[in-house]
Amino acid sequence: MAKTYQTINPANGETLATYEMLSDEQALQALKDSHQAFLEWRKTSLEERGNILREIAKRLRASKDEYVALMTREMGKPISQGGDEIELCAAICEYSADRAPEELADEERELEGGRALVSYQPIGVILGIQPWNFPFYQVIRYSIANIMAGNTVLLKHAPNVWGSAVEIEKVFLEAGLPENVFRNLLIDADQVNQLIEHEHVRGVTLTGSPRAGSAVGAKAGECLKKSVLELGSNDAYLVLDDADIDLAVETCTQARIFNNGQTCVAAKRFIVVDSVYQQFRDKFVEKMRQIEYGDPTDENTMLGPIARDDLRDTLHDLVKRSVDAGATCVFGGEIPDGPGYFYPSTVLEDLKPGMPAYDEELFGPVASLIRVKDEDEAIRVANDSRYGLGGGIFSKDEKRAIDIARNLFDTGMVNINGYRIAQPQLPFGGVKDSGYGREHGGFGMKEFVNVKSIMIVE
Structure with missing residues (x-):
């Protein structure tokens, strides 16, 4: 029998919904499907990707009230604050679409006896492990940058906001993103390691506690995979x-x-x-x-x-x-x-x-x-x-x-x-136990790409 998880309204303790979790086999199949989607998605033009991102922004704004109410039910965000979160998500989509042609363009470099190019190419499936405190923004922040870069994305969201995770995947698909370019995985934390270990996962990003970041970063390092960690702070x-x-x-x-x-x-x-x-x-x-x-x-x-x-x-x-x-x-x-x-x-x-x-x-x-x-x-x-x-x-x-x-x-x-x-438009991230790597400002699009040198001898 499949495991289930119930989301709870923190304002009154009442059950909101019950979700059936994926088995290990189902999660691995989703990963394989995401890899197959990457093989095609990486071929799409920046213009095509950008058009889909702009449509996502449009649809986020069109359903803003619905999403705001959902976040309030799931994690208690004051309803007067939720609209700004959705607007930020839409702005990230538009900024990424607008800036990608410049950020990801080939760069010409000098080369004795010829010329050289530096090219930014997608690498594959990126696994994101995200917290509950900004249920839409945390997902949009890493997923949009990577989708724009030509990668495909898996999401392991915090269970108490799984309703938000389901809605994000839904709006992505409705905006025209091909199936499996973004996949929401309803899984436990103890199912994460098998995904990190799999050859098709090429990078891991986590927002969460230093303890969780240390564990995920260590596992990614053990598997020789890059990670980006945005952890806690005591500002x-x-x-x-x-x-x-x-x-x-x-x-x-x-x-x-x-x-x-x-x-x-x-x-x-x-x-x-x-x-x-x-x-x-x-x-x-x-x-x-x-x-x-x-x-x-x-x-x-x-x-x-x-x-x-x-x-x-x-x-x-x-x-x-x-x-x-x-x-x-x-x-x-x-x-x-x-x-x-x-x-x-x-x-x-x-x-x-x-x-x-x-x-x-x-x-x-x-x-x-x-x-x-x-x-x-x-x-x-x-x-x-x-x-x-x-x-x-x-x-x-x-x-x-x-x-x-x-x-x-x-x-x-x-x-x-x-x-x-x-x-x-500005880089987001920290130092010391607050993690490493940067998101936003064009930096997030380059965290999980192959910075490739191409040397042409003439």
Whole structure:
């Protein structure tokens, strides 16, 4: 009998749907079908691929309300935020279609006694292992770049958003993408290794925890296959002595609670210099107190539930362990009564190294306030992390902020006086335990291609 999985609405704990999982044999057959599709797909022109991507964008926008409601049901995203996710997905499709002719064009190079070309050619089936926090975007981010490059794509999505995975495959096919160029696999994590080991899988990309990334990266390396890993982070936002405090407070609040605080590039550690600490702290605490959790289907709700009960338990455990180690819980920090997996807006301070709220990623609406002496200590503390995905700086001295961001901040992305997440035209990725490789900005199209040298002697 086939194994099944039930998706659960985190706002009320009710069952949404039941999905029949693929057997090992069915998953391997899907992989073989994807490889056969690659043999034809790689022959298509960039123009043909781009036209399909533009049609995907059109259809995503046409069904936006339906997809937004689905994401809210499956993982609790506030319904007012889901539309931006679908718009980003559509923009990625269009950007990839527009930029591919330039990004993937042959390059001419000098060669003594002749001439040379550098060509970017697709390599085959790319396996993507994706999380639940942005159910559409996480899939679009890696799949569209690889489809545009001429590869075919397999998706192992997080089980709690399998409804979203099914809809993505459906819209791809309806937009004209040939069968098996993109395949959604309803499989367990323990079925992944057999796919990575198979000769037809030529690359692996994962977005998830460092633990999962380490395991998948090690397996890919063992099989001599390239991987791209976008992992967690504990992003630091620096509030310097010349910061616009009101702007910093407003921005940091939004950057902490966006997507219910379940964002790898959410602002998590707020490192504030002593001269403005009390001013920022008092206004930030007041602002965070105003954030109330509620029904994610209500347009006015800013904070919905945590996506799963086990994830809420993990978050609460990290908060409790931090408090037990000496951190002060200014407010929040308690699991509320009632249905659903809600967790309140929470602020912690008096944090020190060794506390989970200082060292680890808290995936939920919990803010860590850290007081430092001056700018130099702020930079040191910001970099005192095994993570390095994103971060931010608040300062009226834009030139100095850019210098810190460029030369001193050990992360892959930095915001200055604002909060932006993924942008189609800019590379996305991190360093240290936040992973390696880049997506977006044309970089994702070149992660899984054969950079081929062709030397012509004349």
